[in-house]
Amino acid sequence: MDEVGRIFGDVGLGQFHLGLVQPVERGDYLTVEDDLHGRVLCQLDDLRRKSDLDLEGADALGKGTGTEETIHQNLLGLARIIGYRDDQGIVKIPTIPFRPGAKVFRAEENLIADVLGLKHRGNTGAYVGLLRNHSLRIELDINQLVQRHVSVLAKTGGGKSYLLGVLIEELLRHKVTCVIIDPHGEYGSLRIPAEANGVHARFHVESQGFGKQIQEYSPDAVLNPAAKPLTFSLRSTDPRDLLIFMGLNNVKMFLAPLKTLVEAVATTNPDYTVHDLVLAAQRGEGPAIEALHERLEYVEQTKLLAPQGTSLSDLVQKGVATLINLRGVAPDIQELVVARIASTLFENRKKGKIPPLFLVIEEAHNFAPQQGTATCSRILKNIASEGRKFGLGLCAVTQRAARIDKSVLSQCNTQLILQVTNPLDLKAIAQSIEGLTPGMTDMIQSLPVGVALVTGGGYHTPLFCEVRPRATKHGGESVKIVDN
Template identity: 50%
Template structure:
C-alpha cells in the first residue's frame, strides 16, 4: 500500500527541502497511546525490528522502532476444537504492533521525543533511510570510523564505529560460542590496520594469523562493498612456543620475577618454599644480572634437601615451558606503530597464558605511560580467564588498572568473552562501546541487561534469537542500541569450526 504524501503541506520543524516523498503506509495508531510507546493496527507489510515514522501534530515527523507484533484473534479454545472437527468457524483477527518511540531532531539538532502522545488514528509509515539516519545520528565517518557493517535489514545504511572512542574508552564483545565474536574482532582489526592504528591481540586459539591472507570472494563482498585483501606486511606473530605456532619467540626476563610470583605460577605453598627459593634467587642476583631456571635448580639441588623435591620438579616444568629466559623479549620491540602484533597462545597451558597476559599488560601500560610505544588497542580473547568475576587471576589487577586509567594514556582495551556474567564487572563497566551477538544463557542475559543502557524488552528478546553475524552495537558514536549486520571479512577467518566428520 503506497501513497503520495505531500510533506510540504504539513509543518515540519526541519527537512522543509524534503518535498514530495513516497511513504509506505503500514498502519493506524489505536488504543492507549503513551509518549514513549504506542500500538498500531497493522494494515501494511511490517516486521518486528522495522523503523517507522509518524507525523506528530506538534513536533513533526517522529521515528520509532517496532518492538513487538502480536496477532489478536477472537478464536477461543472451544471454537478451535470445533474447527478441528470440521465446523466452519469465522475468525476475526488483527495484527497489533508495539512501537518504541525513538524521537525527532529539534531545531538545534538534539534528539528529543514528543512530550505529548500521538493522536489515535495517526497513520504509521515505514521510515525512510534518510530519516532513520538523521534521527539516530548515523554518520559515514570514513576517516576516523571503522566500517563494521550495515544496519540490520537496511543494507543501504552503513555503520561506522568511531575508532578514537573505541581506543580511548574501551570495547566489549560478548556472545555465546559460535555467534561470531572472533569473526567480528577480525573485522575490527582489519579496520584498525587500515587506519594505521597499532594493536596487540592476545590470541588464545591462534585464530588471527589468518589476517595475513585474503578471504575467498563471495557475493556478499560486492553487496557490502568490501574487497578481499591480506595484511601480511603489517602483522607480527609472537608466541611462548615459537616452533608450535610458527612465530617469533616471546620470553620473559627471569630476574624480573619475584620469588612469590614464581611460586604463584607453580601453585606451590608459599609458606613452605618461599624462603629457600628467595635465598637461591638472592644468591644468584648477587653474582650476576641475568640467570636461568637451570641456575636456580642447580643451587637448590646442591642443598641436598629432599623436602625441596616438589619445588625442583615444578621449576623443571617451568623450564620446559620455555617462557623465561636470561633476557626476555623487549615489549617495545613487539609493538610497532600501525602494525598488529599477535600473541599466539595456542597450546600454551592456562597458568602460562595468565602469566603472559599479566606481564604483557603491565609492560604495555608502563611503556605507554612513558610514551615509549604508540597509542594502541589491546585486544583480549577469552577475557573471563584473565579477569574473572569470581576468584582472581594474576592479570586481573593490571587489567582493572588499564580499564580505569588506560584512556588517559591512549591504551584501549577490547574485551571478548562468551561468558559475560563471568567477566569482572569493574572492567566490563568501563567498556563504552558494547557489541553483543547472540546470547542465550539467562545469567549472561541478565548481566547484559544490567550493563547496556537503553535496551528495550523486545531487544533483549531479540538478542536470544540473533542470526550469526548480527550484533547489537551501542556506545561511542552510536547513541542508542542498533542491530548491525556485520560485513564480510577482507581476510580469511581463522576460527572455522573443526568438522568432525
C-alpha cells in the first residue's frame, strides 16, 4: 500500500491530524489500519503547510538577502474518519482513537467502494457520474429520489440544467413518469442524441435520444411550436384565479363584479366560454366592468382557458416526461400554471388516478420563494412535506439557495450541489444539509464545472461526483455574444 503520512498530536474519534510525506489532495480517500477493525476509510478534509518562516525572513527573501533552503516546512493534513463496514454490513466509526504515529495510506478502490456503498443498483440505480478521481460509478437510488425529494443547487452557469438532464435521462431509462416545469424551454433537447466524443467513452455512456418518451405542452404554443397547447378548464377556474389570468391584482375592486358576471353567464349557459364572458362584460357599464371587459378580451386571446381543459390522462403518461414549456409566458401566469398543475397532480396522486411521478421545478426560487409569495408556494410546500406519502417526488432546482423557501429546501433529502460562491447561498446550504464538513463547504466554492457534491440518494456520506456526459443534447448552452 502507498504510505502518505503519519498521525500526530491529539487524535479524536471523528478526525485526526497527519504529517504528509507525499502530496495528497483535499477530498482524497485515505486509510488507517485499526487494531480491532482492520482498515478504516478516511478522507482528507483540509491541508496546511506549516513553516518557521517569519515576517523578517520573508522580507529578507524579498530583498535577496535570505535563502529558501533554510526554511523548515511540513505539509499537514486534517482527515475525517468515514468508517469501516462491520460483519452485518453496517458502517461504523471506531470507538477508540487511532494511535499517534500510526501510518496513513492512500485507500484502495475496493475499500472505498465497499465503505461508501458504491455498487451496481440494477433496476433502482440512476447513474449520474463517477467518484471524483476514481472510476467508481455513483448510482443514486431512484426510489429515494422520488420518495424523499431532490434539490439541485448551483450558481448561474454552474451546470444545474445539464445535471438535471442526466438525471431525467436515467429516470426515462427506468420508465419513471416525470413532469418538468421548464421556464426557459430547455428540455426539448432530450429528444436529440448528443454528439458522442472521448468523454462518452470514458464514462461508458452511449448517445441516445428520448423522443418517444418526451411530450411537450405550453400555454404559448405559437411561440413554442414543438409544444401542444396547454389549456385549463374554464368552469373549474374560480373568479379569484381568473383575475390572475386577467392580470388584475386589485381583488377588492374586481372580484365582486367578476363573480356577479360569471354567475349571470353560467346560469344561462353552463357550457360558457371566455367569449361569452367578454360579450356579457361588453353589455355592462361602469369603470370596473369596462376594465374587466378589456382584460377578458386579453384572456380570450391567450387561449389558456377553454370549456374543456387539457385532460389529465393526456398530460401524465406512464414512463413519459411531460415538459411544461413556459418560455415567453408572463411570470404571474407561470405561477398560476404551476399552481394548477401541481395541485392537480397532488390530488390525483392521492386518489391513485395517476402513476407515481417526479415533479421537477426549474428556477424554484421563483415558484416557492423564501420572501414574498407566489400563487403556487403553498401547494409546493404541501408537496414537499407530504408528497412522499403519495409517491409524488419533488425536485427543486435553483441558483439561489438563500431565496428558496427553507421548508422546501430542508425536505429535499438528496442534494446535488455544484459550484456556489454567494456567501448567503452557502450558508443556506450548510444549514440544510447534515454531514457537510467546513472543508466540503469550502470546496463547493471552487468546484469546476462538471463536478457535483452529492448527499443522500442512498449514500451515508457526501460524495464528490464527476458528472457523466449527457446522452442527449444539452439545451441550455450559454449564448455567445461575440464569436471568435
